[in-house]
Amino acid sequence: MLSKRIIPCLDVRNGKLTKGVKFQGNVDIGDPVESARHYYEQGADEIVFYDITASAEGRGIFLDVVEKVASRIFIPFSVGGGINTLDDMRAVLLAGAEKVSVNSGAVKNPDVISQGAAAFGAQCVVLGMDVKRVPKSEAIPSGFEVVIHGGRKPTGLDALEWARTGEALGAGEICLNSIDADGTKEGYDLELTRLMVQSVGIPVIASGGAGSPDHMADAFTQAGASAALIASIVHYGEYTIPQIKEHIAAKGVKMRMVW
Incomplete structure (x- = not known):
């Protein structure tokens, strides 16, 4: 069995590490470069970096920040935000990322998924999905809708159907963010995660929603997730990554322990 991964998420706005709740009320809380190095030294399995306003502002990602982070860590590094074309993907990978996360850009141009997979390999292409609960309908039978532009624009796409489409186009991984749970620290949306894993x-x-190591353990054991993204609980110093991994491993979940 593969080890489960713990992945700190760095949401970046105007070059600063930021955090909000349900994609709203963001406040700047630090330096993404120093935070990335800190989590790497603690034993994070990967780092995810999102330029959270790039798509909504219609601009490219801040490559200088990507380069600085990449120079300080030596674990897989995934980058998303404002990535719309194959050239955008190439620029991010050349800046030092190992993976590219496409979200809004892929909804608007699904071919970018297959183009990226063909050029760089499926393992480099992550389909990022920001998902919100909505009433079930003919168009959205699962009751989970894809929302783009940092949670600002509903798409009318059913999340499970879009995930299957993304996989068929060549995405190698899905990063599934629950807007409803984001920043609440009340736990992941296990129903959504389980449905996605099954699909x-x-x-x-x-x-979205991690508030304790138990929440991550639940995502692994109850919903079948391969990895868990975390933010608030490490950004605010409530837990260290070693504490998180030790707690989860004690529940019988295979973790990569490096200290």
Whole structure:
């Protein structure tokens, strides 16, 4: 069995590490470069970096910050935000990322998924999904809708159907963020995560809502996630990554322990 992964998430706005609740009320809380190095030294399995306003502002990602982070860590590094074309993907990978997360850009141009997979390999292409609960309908039978532009624009796409489409186009992984749970520290949306894991054959990263190591353990054991994205609980110093991994491993979940 593969080890489950713990992945700190760095949401970046104007070059600063930021955090909000349900995609609103963001406040700047630090330096993403120093935070990335800190989490790497603690034993994070990967780092995810999102330029959270790039798509909504219609601009490219801040490559200088990506380069600085990449120079300070030596674990897989995934970058998203404002990535719309194959050239955008190439620029991010050349800046030092190992993976590219496409979200809003992929909804608007699904071919970018297949183009990226063909050029760089499926393992480099992560389909990022920001998902919100809505009433079930003919168009959205699962009751989970994809929302883009940092949670600002509903798409009318059913999340499970879009995930299957993304997988067919060549995405190698899905990062599934629940807008409803984001920043609440009340736990991941296990129903959404479980449905997603059952719908696709590629790894699913649970995201949104982690408030304790038990929440991550639940995402692994109850919903089948391959990895868990975390933010608030480490950004605010409530837990260290070693504490998180030790707690989860004690529940019988295979973790990569490096200290």
